[in-house]
Amino acid sequence: MKSLYYILFFVIFNSVYFLVICQNVPSPRREQSSTLVGTRLYFFGGSISSTIIVNEVWYLDLSSSFNISTPPWHSDAAMPVGDIFGTSCLSSIDNSTVFLIGGRMRIVNTRNFSYTSSVYKFDSKTSLWTAPTINNFNYSFQARNEMQAVIDNYGKIFVFGGNNQGNDDNITSTAYNDMSILDITTMFWSTQTQSQSVLINVDYTATLLPSGIIVYIGGRGSNTANLNDMSQIPIFDTKSYTWSTKSASGSIIASRADHSAVLTQDGNIIIYGGSTFNSSQISYVFSDIAVLNTTSWEWFLPSVSGTSAPPLSHHSAALYKNYMILAFGATSATNLYTNKIYILDTQNYTWVTTFNIPATTNPAKQTQSNGNSSTDQAKNSSSNLYIGVGIGVGVVILAVIGFIIYKNRHKEEFIATPGTSKDDCIR
Ligand SMILES: *[C@@H]1O[C@H](CO)[C@@H](O)[C@H](O)[C@H]1NC(C)=O
Ligand SMILES: *[C@@H]1O[C@H](CO)[C@@H](O)[C@H](O)[C@H]1NC(C)=O
Ligand SMILES: *[C@@H]1O[C@H](CO)[C@@H](O)[C@H](O)[C@H]1NC(C)=O
Ligand SMILES: *[C@@H]1O[C@H](CO)[C@@H](O)[C@H](O)[C@H]1NC(C)=O
Numbered sequence: 001m002k003s004l005y006y007i008l009f010f011v012i013f014n015s016v017y018f019l020v021i022c023q024n025v026p027s028p029r030r031e032q033s034s035t036l037v038g039t040r041l042y043f044f045g046g047s048i049s050s051t052i053i054v055n056e057v058w059y060l061d062l063s064s065s066f067n068i069s070t071p072p073w074h075s076d077a078a079m080p081v082g083d084i085f086g087t088s089c090l091s092s093i094d095n096s097t098v099f100l101i102g103g104r105m106r107i108v109n110t111r112n113f114s115y116t117s118s119v120y121k122f123d124s125k126t127s128l129w130t131a132p133t134i135n136n137f138n139y140s141f142q143a144r145n146e147m148q149a150v151i152d153n154y155g156k157i158f159v160f161g162g163n164n165q166g167n168d169d170n171i172t173s174t175a176y177n178d179m180s181i182l183d184i185t186t187m188f189w190s191t192q193t194q195s196q197s198v199l200i201n202v203d204y205t206a207t208l209l210p211s212g213i214i215v216y217i218g219g220r221g222s223n224t225a226n227l228n229d230m231s232q233i234p235i236f237d238t239k240s241y242t243w244s245t246k247s248a249s250g251s252i253i254a255s256r257a258d259h260s261a262v263l264t265q266d267g268n269i270i271i272y273g274g275s276t277f278n279s280s281q282i283s284y285v286f287s288d289i290a291v292l293n294t295t296s297w298e299w300f301l302p303s304v305s306g307t308s309a310p311p312l313s314h315h316s317a318a319l320y321k322n323y324m325i326l327a328f329g330a331t332s333a334t335n336l337y338t339n340k341i342y343i344l345d346t347q348n349y350t351w352v353t354t355f356n357i358p359a360t361t362n363p364a365k366q367t368q369s370n371g372n373s374s375t376d377q378a379k380n381s382s383s384n385l386y387i388g389v390g391i392g393v394g395v396v397i398l399a400v401i402g403f404i405i406y407k408n409r410h411k412e413e414f415i416a417t418p419g420t421s422k423d424d425c426i427r
Pocket of ligand 1: 067068069353354
């Protein structure tokens with residue numbers, strides 16, 4: 001009878017433990033990078049205060065429906081370095097390896113730059129981080145940040161421009177207009193230097209169109225006061241390695257940096273947020289949605305319904321099916337960090353509070369632009385049953401383990417208490 005009591009105690013104890021630990025939420029942050037891998041939307045690093053840069057990895061589980069007030073957060077294996085203002089993208093060769101490129105990579109728990117590597121690989125299947133060997137790496141790329149990578153279908157990563165902050169946040173920085181190219185099939189690095197006709201660009205968005213054209217929107221020059229014209233859009237052809245400029249007509253869109261962009265299936269780039277600066281401080285944060293039609297090269301302002309997301313800058317955005325998912329960022333010039341997520345249904349430009357998995361399987365390919373990966377995952381709702389059963393079995397296993405630990409520790413007159421380690425979490 002006493003054993004039954006113990007078992008019951010540990011079923012309840014471990015259920016509470018499971019809920020407390022596994023429903024942990026990330027602290028508010030900005031300047032993280034993000035990448036969609038199947039049904040997981042990953043976030044890498046970020047700053048949680050003006051002095052703390054984290055090496056945390058979190059992901060949102062998009063395999064089932066949820067209310068945006070309780071996002072399904074999970075933590076994953078921490079990065080070897082803390083990172084802000086870096087960029088990440090998903091291997092188009094295996095669809096499971098994430099490349100984390102550049103940013104202000106820091107030795108964990110210090111403000112010192114890490115010069116171990118400028119590129120890390122994350123195997124999302126095994127949660128292992130490695131620093132790959134890169135052939136012909138250009139050391140002038142070290143400490144490059146505030147840029148966005150895209151990867152083409154052949155495994156070539158393109159990183160335009162960005163900023164080199166040197167070894168200190170306050171040091172005079174150098175901004176670039178070069179194109180760094182990493183071929184992940186050979187791990188060969190090359191740098192294409194540009195003529196003066198291509199503007200230096202920092203804190204822009206980069207979106208790869210199915211035609212192989214990369215569209216660079218907004219951003220700034222060497223100086224934060226020097227924002228780029230949103231109607232003069234530099235484009236790079238990944239097939240011919242040539243630049244040109246598209247003059248966009250339609251609505252006038254205010255210049256900005258640190259906004260987000262996602263590409264919809266019908267060839268529209270939806271941008272959100274971003275900011276203007278006074279010196280290097282944020283002075284204004286945008287909350288408008290603007291859409292660039294990449295066929296007519298026309299900007300338009302859709303009429304949007306639902307409860308809008310707040311102004312956001314230095315946030316992340318990804319397209320998953322018909323949803324644009326925004327996460328983290330700065331909500332104003334003074335309130336610098338949030339951990340909220342916001343979702344726009346891009347089919348009717350409606351802000352929604354519930355993420356609903358479409359019931360039907362849609363094999364159509366969709367592309368996201370902030371992090372640049374693609375997915376054609378579709379889950380049917382019966383998988384929820386297996387998750388439920390899985391958790392149930394997990395609780396029973398935990399109860400048994402807990403009972404054994406309790407018995408053993410009890411012998412040593414030591415009572416196990418709920419820990420705080422995430423490592424004990426079932427994943
Ligand atoms: C989502 O959660 C919020 C806060 O708990 C609640 O007010 C809202 O009604 C929920 N939305 C839906 C669609 O369930
Ligand atoms: C990766 O994803 C793309 C697009 O969904 C698909 O065409 C390709 O076959 C996938 N490759 C692998 C190795 O899974
Ligand atoms: C390395 O990058 C710098 C900065 O863009 C460039 O000036 C230099 O030519 C590059 N070196 C090589 C070998 O490509
Ligand atoms: C920029 O910041 C300075 C110092 O905080 C302030 O005096 C000035 O008015 C600001 N300028 C603008 C255009 O906001």
